[in-house]
Amino acid sequence: MVDLLTTPAAWPAILLERAGAEQPTDLDAATQAGAFDSLRRVIRNFGATGSIAIIGQSGLRGRGGAGYPAADKWRTAATTDAPRRYVVINGYGADPASATDRYLLEHDPFTVVEGAAIAAFAIGASEVFIAVRTEATEAIRSLTAAIGSAEDAGLVGLDVFGSGHDIRVTVRPVQGAYMLGEETVLLKALEGKRGQPEQRPPHPAERGLFGMPTVVQNVQTIAAVPWIIRNGAEAFATIGLADAPGTILIQLRTAAGDGIAEVPLGTPLREIVGLGATLPMGRSLKAILVGGPSGGILPAELLETPYAFEPLRAVGAHIGSGSVIVADDRTCIVDLARLLTRFCAGEACGKTIPCRIGTRRLTEIADRVVDGRPRPTDPQLLIDLSEDIVASALCDHERLTTLPLSTGMRYFRSELDDHILRSACPAGVCHPIAVASGAIS
Amino acid sequence: MSLVPGLGIAKGMALTLRRFFEPKVTVKYPEDRRDPPPKFRGRLQLLYDEWGTLKCETCFQCAQACPIECIDMGGMDTRGRFHVHWGAPETYGERREESALRRSGRPVPDPAYLPFATVDMSALDAILEDYDHDPGAMLQILEATQAAYGYLPVATLKRISQKTGAWYAMIYGTATYFQHLRFEPPTATEQAAAMDAHRPSEGSYLTALDAALGSTARA
Ligand SMILES: Cc1cc2nc3c(=O)[nH]c(=O)nc-3n(C[C@H](O)[C@H](O)[C@H](O)COP(=O)(O)O)c2cc1C
Ligand code: SF4
Numbered sequence A: 001m002v003d004l005l006t007t008p009a010a011w012p013a014i015l016l017e018r019a020g021a022e023q024p025t026d027l028d029a030a031t032q033a034g035a036f037d038s039l040r041r042v043i044r045n046f047g048a049t050g051s052i053a054i055i056g057q058s059g060l061r062g063r064g065g066a067g068y069p070a071a072d073k074w075r076t077a078a079t080t081d082a083p084r085r086y087v088v089i090n091g092y093g094a095d096p097a098s099a100t101d102r103y104l105l106e107h108d109p110f111t112v113v114e115g116a117a118i119a120a121f122a123i124g125a126s127e128v129f130i131a132v133r134t135e136a137t138e139a140i141r142s143l144t145a146a147i148g149s150a151e152d153a154g155l156v157g158l159d160v161f162g163s164g165h166d167i168r169v170t171v172r173p174v175q176g177a178y179m180l181g182e183e184t185v186l187l188k189a190l191e192g193k194r195g196q197p198e199q200r201p202p203h204p205a206e207r208g209l210f211g212m213p214t215v216v217q218n219v220q221t222i223a224a225v226p227w228i229i230r231n232g233a234e235a236f237a238t239i240g241l242a243d244a245p246g247t248i249l250i251q252l253r254t255a256a257g258d259g260i261a262e263v264p265l266g267t268p269l270r271e272i273v274g275l276g277a278t279l280p281m282g283r284s285l286k287a288i289l290v291g292g293p294s295g296g297i298l299p300a301e302l303l304e305t306p307y308a309f310e311p312l313r314a315v316g317a318h319i320g321s322g323s324v325i326v327a328d329d330r331t332c333i334v335d336l337a338r339l340l341t342r343f344c345a346g347e348a349c350g351k352t353i354p355c356r357i358g359t360r361r362l363t364e365i366a367d368r369v370v371d372g373r374p375r376p377t378d379p380q381l382l383i384d385l386s387e388d389i390v391a392s393a394l395c396d397h398e399r400l401t402t403l404p405l406s407t408g409m410r411y412f413r414s415e416l417d418d419h420i421l422r423s424a425c426p427a428g429v430c431h432p433i434a435v436a437s438g439a440i441s
Numbered sequence B: 001m002s003l004v005p006g007l008g009i010a011k012g013m014a015l016t017l018r019r020f021f022e023p024k025v026t027v028k029y030p031e032d033r034r035d036p037p038p039k040f041r042g043r044l045q046l047l048y049d050e051w052g053t054l055k056c057e058t059c060f061q062c063a064q065a066c067p068i069e070c071i072d073m074g075g076m077d078t079r080g081r082f083h084v085h086w087g088a089p090e091t092y093g094e095r096r097e098e099s100a101l102r103r104s105g106r107p108v109p110d111p112a113y114l115p116f117a118t119v120d121m122s123a124l125d126a127i128l129e130d131y132d133h134d135p136g137a138m139l140q141i142l143e144a145t146q147a148a149y150g151y152l153p154v155a156t157l158k159r160i161s162q163k164t165g166a167w168y169a170m171i172y173g174t175a176t177y178f179q180h181l182r183f184e185p186p187t188a189t190e191q192a193a194a195m196d197a198h199r200p201s202e203g204s205y206l207t208a209l210d211a212a213l214g215s216t217a218r219a
């Protein structure tokens, strides 16, 4: 169980607005608090195109990592000619160190169901799948209960609000690999196929589940939708950054513990780190890992970076899973980068050469450096190989897998050099074999 | 033409001599074996038996095993369906048993078939009925099958293929991809440990992460 971190009172609560409910699956309490009002208004007042326009004006972007405008996906799916359309909610939560989506599903399942139903209505889909990992039993239980009671009340299911539209919502537990979080892989799993990514375009919004236009949306993205309909696009657009409005859930992990918080996009990293417990006595902040296993390792000097899509990309990190991990001075950056790269390489699906071989070669370079057997050419090899992987990758996983090592090298070059040139680990973590200095001149 | 006669040859010999003393990279297979990378799937080659017949059984396993789906083949699959890609269909079109008989002159008990016989299919048939024999629900069918039998016996995969109309090889591809699906009864803890060592599982990732952050004390 992870706790909520206390955030400044001035920060808005959009995603966690109703997450404090005592009985998250109590439909009466939820509807009294406003649940399914937005769906009703969408069906009765705004209509499909009207609702897509509102989401468009709000500037809502995907919370699953890539930050793609939600309304653009909806519009594409709605206007692509097809006999059927689908909405898939990505609640897989691939990063083992981040439980933000799971937290939301457990504590406010109705908002997710309502948001998904709005998306389904807007694009003309009658089937919604909410994909959750099998291990998240509590989230599955609460979603199943929520869908059941909403169906009984006629809020989802057949003939929603007497509109003649059917919106069937189903929970689909999936398990078995990190890559299942990637949208095309998730769709493959839902089709009962091997989980390997697909070439894009066509994007799932044109050709997705069973070849039909499919809107894939992260849990948090979809949970913001009812709030936007209820409070208006302008209210949403004024929160956070102009080009990345709204809030997002982060999971902060420090040596002292874990916690989840809702933060406005654009909040400086320093404030996010400040939400957690202070570092243990005598320790200083050395680096922050932003984005999950394939995240960037940023130095303390970059603590002013706004937590948002483009600013993080610019410094070599990404929003990713919403995970923010604080490393103190006991951490060896090279060792950390190797661990992350190895995890990502092990989880790469094996479909393409950058994924199957490129990520493996990256791991080997990191292994050599940590074990004290580096080659003098390794830094350059690392740069070249990373560039090649980024340029030739099929899915984002391989591209992002280059980040831990490349940011480690960019911001902590002297530590890397200590390993390579002097066989020394300044943090005292690695035990490189002492190499005769002549051997690697 | 070089000015000094024979210089080119001397240069060549010098290179040979230098190479001669450099460390050798050739591995003396099969005495020495390198550990193949975890995702290594081997070199492709179609082999002929001593009767000059292709050993390929048109099982489509290799086509499905190729992660980038670059392998395909022509002929008849074991379920009698015809696919034209290349090559004469008669090269591929035999049933497995027939070809074994012809190759050896006697019926060969094929070890791959041994585990087939004893599995009771009624549980599986009920599962297939539940899912309406829908190949689109393959993952759920496989999970339910594993829940019923404890693992995925080969015979059940064959049965699923027959009843849903999905290629056996496609089912096999799905079943091998997902880490939680297994082909042997879950007896050996060693097996789980061996898998862990090859694929960094999530638990060990978090433990390693905490260790890298210096907070080994935390669970
Ligand atoms: C390796 C990898 C893992 C991913 N894991 C997740 C995940 O666990 N949850 C998620 O919502 N998106 C994940 N994504 C992003 C999805 O592919 C996709 O962009 C997202 O679900 C789309 O929803 P959004 O537009 O609302 O963000 C992952 C992407 C990659 C490349
Ligand atoms: S194309 Fe497929 S089968 Fe061939 S070598 Fe590459 S991965 Fe292996």
Ligand code: FES
Residues within 6 Å of the ligand: A179, A197, A347, A348, A349, A350, A351, A352, A355, A356, A394, A395, A396, A397, A398
């Ligand atoms: S194609 Fe294999 S991980 Fe991206």
